[in-house]
Amino acid sequence: MKYYSTRDRRKAIPAKEAIFRGPADDGGLYVPEYIPSFSFEDYLHASYSELACAVLETFFEDFDASYLKESAQAAYKEFDRDNAVGYTELGDVTVAELFHGPTAAFKDFALQMLPYLMKESAAGRKVRILTATSGDTGKAALAGFKDVENTDIFVFYPANGVSTMQKRQMTTQEGENVHVYGIDGNFDDAQRTVKEMFQDDALREEGRASGIEFSSANSINIGRLVPQIVYYIYSYLELVRRGTIEMGETVDICVPTGNFGNILASMYAKRMGLPFGQFICASNKNHVLTDFINTGVYDTHRDFYKTTSPSMDILVASNIERYLQLILKRDEKVKEKMDELKERGRFDIPVDLIRRSKLVGYWTTDAEGEARIKDVFERYGYLMDPHTAVAYDGVKKHASPRHVLLMATASPYKFPETVADALNLPKEEDTEALLREIEKVSSEPIPKALEEVFRKPERFKESIKIDEMPLVVKEGFDD
Ligand SMILES: *Cc1c(COP(=O)(O)O)cnc(C)c1O
Secondary structure, eight states: OEEEETTEEEEEEEHHHHHHHSSOTTSOOEEESSOOOOOGGGGTTOOHHHHHHHHHHHHOTTSOHHHHHHHHHHHHTTSSSTTSOEEEEETTEEEEEOOOSTTSBTTHHHHTTHHHHHHHHHTTOEEEEEEEOSSHHHHHHHHHHTTOTTEEEEEEEETTSSOHHHHHHHHTOOOTTEEEEEESSOHHHHHHHHHHHHHOHHHHHHHHHTTEEEEEOSTTSHHHHHHHHHHHHHHHHHHHHTTSSOTTOOEEEEEEOSSSHHHHHHHHHHHTTOOEEEEEEEEOSOOHHHHHHHHSEEEOOSOOOOOSOGGGOOSSOTTHHHHHHHHHOOHHHHHHHHHHHHHHSEEEOOHHHHHHTTEEEEEOOHHHHHHHHHHHHHHHSOOOOHHHHHHHHHHHHHTOSSOEEEEEOBOGGGSHHHHHHHTTOOOOSSHHHHHHHHHHHOSSOOOHHHHGGGTSOOOOOOEEOGGGHHHHTTTTOOO
16 A cells, blocks of 8 residues: 655655655655555454554555564553553543553554654664654654664754653653754744754755655654554454443544544544544644634634643644545645645635534633543542543533543643642642652552653753754754
8 A cells, every 4th residue: 555645646655655754745744545444343352462563564565564563562562551551431431541651641652663663664774853742742752762773863842831741751861862952932833843844955955965864753654643543443342342332333532632643543443444433522722623623714823822731732733634635535625725724824624524524623621621630530539631631521512422432642640730730639849749649649650651750860951942943953964
């Protein structure tokens, strides 16, 4: 199966080349020529890594099957659950906990795998990974690419837009090939500037002359998206194994959404044959997606808010482009919409098309989110992080008639200030002390990955201006 740019169908390339490149040269994103069907029923008793291998083989035919098998085994063995995902039932909602990986974020599912895919795709070429992060991608990418041969990685995060824990996780990162910078802007600024660097021919030529190619660890890389399909299939089968649903029964999906990568993976899973009903896209106060889903108008001319769910503080959701490709189908239409977004900061599509794709959207204030954290804790003794709380609020607002699979994207320990506030725990200035307060009431211990950041020195304290980003990535270029 080949991959082509959302903006130009004519230039199809093999999976390995698409992964190596990250975004397409024309600014589009690589998508598969078709979405393959998958007999998921056959994998009812498969382990997580067996299933991952089968799904990856289906999409990435140019990889050796035994390489994918070994990679999947290695990638998912670092997770703190037998089969990578944890599950908790909250009435007619099943929470799929995607945060038991080495950095306590759902991004680990893709970013523990991507370095294996990248290494094989690069085939000896030197890769410099450029990453914009709203908090979690940065750390997960750093952990995945740390000391990977022929690779280095540059991470840019909003200096004042991530949680204390997220920042500390990144600034204490070990490894010889890692670079971390705070920037004086928000996530959209970081993402836009990284995209501009990919489109900057002069900069890329300079890199090539020094034997360095840029690639991406953001969900604009198709190598990020495909591994994320796996946990939807695994979770559906888990609901069957637990007797929560019968094989073939339809469930709804709810995802706390920022860049639209995670929820898009669930839509791909449906097209592979999974019986998913509606897709509930949950947003915070930066509800550009909720408005788009309800009106067909995507309009970025609006205030940007810093919320207590910072990984969703995004106004330009990259993977909307792949969603447009799914529903508009024609590359020239997608290009037209994306050009409009770039030039005028908005585009619109018929809202009927959105309805037909079964996508619905809700948004949640910080106060509503905290109320959900408290309510769920009192009712079920279960602690949610602020992103998961936004999703839970979306489920309740939607009042789904079916069982709902809710994606929990971060550990509550990653956002201790908000969680402690929601539960009225004693106020502690010191973050570590705050984690201990939460641990007293939680049924789960502090994840090792988070505890250890307090023992490690902070290596990266530098903040730079947005326009310095293209300068720092030239490190090691020959003049
Ligand atoms: C990245 C992230 C999200 C948003 O995921 P997208 O794939 O960008 O929509 C939600 N919650 C957390 C905790 C995240 O780290």
